[in-house]
Amino acid sequence: MDDAIRPNRTAFDRVLCESFKLWASYLNASNTTPLLPFDCIDLKRLLRRTPSFLGCSLLSEDAHIPLKFVEKGSREGHYGLLSSCRSIWRTHCSKCPLEPITMPSHLILGVQSSLAVQISDSAPLAEWPGIQGISGHDEGNYLAVLFLAWAYILSARWAELLRSASSCKIKYATGNGPSFMVPSHQCAAEIDLGYHAEKDEAGWWAAILSSGGGRHITAEYNQRTYLSPWSVTTSDTSHIAVMGNPSVAGIELPSSSTALKYLARFSSHHRLYGQCSAALVAVLYVPFLSGRSVSLPMPKQVLRSQSPARFAQPDIDIVGEHGRLLPYYMTLSSNVWGMRSLLCSTFFNADIECNLVTAWLNPAFTILDPLLQANNMPMLAKVLASRQPKFGSLWLGAIIMGIAKSTLQDMRIGLTALDLNVAAWTGTDQSFITLKPGVSDGITIRREDECRLLFITGCDGFTKAPIYPWKPFGATLLCDTEPHVQQHACCGCHYLEYHSWNWSLENGEELEDLSVGLVPDDENDLNTHVREQYPIARHDIKLSSDSLSEAATRGIFSWLRSTGYPANEKPIYQHSWIDIESSDDEDVDDVESSTTEGTGSREFIDEWLSNVDQSLPILSGRSTP
Template sequence: MIGWYYILSARLVEIQGETATIQYTSSEADWYYDTLCHSHETHIVDIGEADESVARWWTAILAKREGWKAIVRQTPAGEFLAPWAASRTCETSLAIKRRRRGSPNSVYTPLSSDRAFAALTEFARLHGLGSQVPISLASALTFPTHKYCGPTVTLPFPKEADGKQAAGDMGIGPSPKWSSLMEDLPYYMTLSCNPDVMIATLCGSFWEPEVPCNLVSPWLHPILDEVVDGASSIIAHDQEIIALVGAIRRPNVSALWIGDGTSGLVPKVLQKVRRGRPPLDSLAFPWTGCPQSFMDIAGSGPYTCEDPNYISRADVWRLLHLPSTEDDDLGYRNRPFTPWAPCGTSLVKDCALRVASHLKCPRHEYQYSHWTWLLEDGAAIEDCGFSKSSLPTMTETFRNPPADIKELRKFKEKELDQRASLEASLDIFLWFIINGEGRPPENIYQDDWLAPIWSDDESGEELDEEVDNRDSPELVGQSDDRLETWLSTIVCQDPNQPSMSFA
């Protein structure tokens, strides 16, 4: 993993050009010849027949604190380092063992990303660790997200395993997939540099299209409270289970889940999922092919239900988010704050015109086009990403349980906490109400779960003296009471006097 930290950083420096540099520091790991290593307090890493430049690279990436620095830009405010710049904070002593004589201390030129990748794959072949090359890359890609979310990456100590054969004696060459890793590395770097997309994609593995907002707690309860016990203190075995479940549910990003479990990011993901308010990012779905919200899918069939007088609220929400054709400032520009779909249906007659006008249309959907790089010289480059073709999404194959399950595992039942359902419901209906025109007449808006929305709104109006109470949501839908109040203020007139009447 720390080898990949360097490779990713070096590749970014090379892309940036002259404004960026990578350099070794004075901090180095110890090194020994094959016959001079007798320390029992130091973890020894055998690098085989590596030359001086490769040996110096190993002493840099295994050094305490910072053995190398990847400076993307130098400004008066300080140095901007690559997102994968790592500092080893533990006091454990690591050293390299090499079979070729010569001092690596005399080498000052850092390896390029290609040469560092060759050194890493050479080491993998030497020790028969080929499968760990892509796994360690997946783990390294989660490193900026670790920095963003706060937890420190904790890695196991290397096991003592001498390389018995030189790479040339093993009779195997580099895997073709290894070469493709370097060719596609800029795309992986783009994804890795966006922690919002990364964490939203991982959290999206717990979202299910068929689960409405009022059933979030029962849906999350088995995996969060029965399989694992607490999101902040889960053990390594539980992290492995969660990573496996995530990889099965989202095969497109199964590598990220492996990296997530290896690097120890699982507890942070569970913490963000537990409350029913996981982070969302509109780019995560088109970049990865993994939907994370009911707004990412268009649905199927006609917009109305079997009874043409009704339409699902999920479809109402989707239609409200379509760009408005009128300049009426009533558009729902932002997406909902929660991925869970609103429950139930709405009467068509109660829907806004911007919804009713689409009921006869085929399904509408958003399609991702590209993003734009804005360069310092004012130029703009459109980038379609890794592939212009749409990525495959979830398949029924992965959503069906495996056929070879021998027996069901019994768990101690725990009390169901409805907090996630409550907060998801509040969030999704609050999105509708904030963008709408007061409290709708449907009974669901009188539900106790939604009471905080109205109490907060009304308390805010009392504190604001400039608010016109005629627009208060409390009065919307109470036209009969308002009419009676108005009529009671009319002064009765003498029937003999001329008067005007209104129909």
């Protein structure tokens, strides 16, 4: 170490070179074809132990067990309907048992404002790039059409599940209202179904394309009216007409299963496969953006090819497969902070210590920044999918919804997101705090293991997991640690192990969801293989600031020593990166937010950090920053 905190030049250069070679290899691999990898539409890889929405997989269809809901208001007067839940975590040691840890949580169940959808020629992926391994499919661009269909299907399924799990009164609007009636000459585009459809089916397509999916399905709870979290509405200039102008008067809005059949017919006729999956994952971000607006590509309909379709894998009923997994996608989607945390986890590396974050992340953005500046979204999707294949679909959805750039900008300045529940649901490493520990030598303990034991044993002041993913460097003298740490330091077997998700019931009991056997529990699929060696010159890497390492180091060390530090660590805590003694009167969160560089706004960082305490910015009609 050159000083108490900064890494030495050798360590810094090693991480810098390794990171650049790794990210350059992703770019090199992505240049081999203009097509997106199949990972970008493989949604089910997201699911490992994700619970079903409102615990629906645990009960028979006719069961009625009311769940406990809470309402949360905002200063703007909006309300959100939330579920009351908690996750249970074991500490994985039979010889030296510790009490399980519970983490209270809420999932968003109802909103009071829908997402506004606009149709634009300049929206992301206006030209569909195609998917590797698939030919004869996805000609033209139907993303907006499919998006509106999926938004309705999720909203309809929401209403069906909410009815059986609560005392909410569900209402479906009829098709007689003037909001349905939009003359075709006033619409942004016109779609030909391409096949004969009965009145109800054709009317449903006309209704959702002219007004938005799910906007006419509501739930009443405690004398307030709520919309589905996946409720969307099209703007006056963005309605899509159906050729033939089918009547919507008197139609009954279909169930989710009937709407799935309509969507399957449409997708089969137009040979939509990749776009169908991409539209669904885009809809999963609707709760994240509730109350705001999104631009989707102008529909481009082409005559389908008569040549037979060919797949790199056996042809499957893609709509039916997604329909079966819909309740699990809905749970994932209703955790808005968790959705963002999955994108951020693409950049997490469990081997990187907090003072080397700059060396690890700067090369990544040296590769990504030119793609962002050139607005090369297909290449961006391919590079990010190369890094973590199972999140390829999430990045494609984020690109379609226009939030990929802002997420990457936040990551560039060190504003990450962490959600241990979603990490467990998807089998993802997001933080050092959940990894397996080492064994103390009886004299010292690694600081990362000290952090784990402080949280697992529930020491005073450490009842909340750190929101900082990067592990602290170095070791602490065992005699300087808390008694609980000294007691368990040599066990080497205490670590957080996700056990279950529990839905709270109105009668005070809980509905336990183990969520096992949903999909194969593969190993974390971060791609760390470097395909080719790349020379690196120092001027190729931006090294103008240590702000990323500084913020990460200040964050985790402030958490670790929130109750004071041992005398032999005084050089660390007097270091300019931390300097706790100059901030004795400030709250730890204030220290972190006020000293992070490069954000340009103290208020912006305060708002960001507030999300870790289960704040839901969706309730005020805006997204997370």
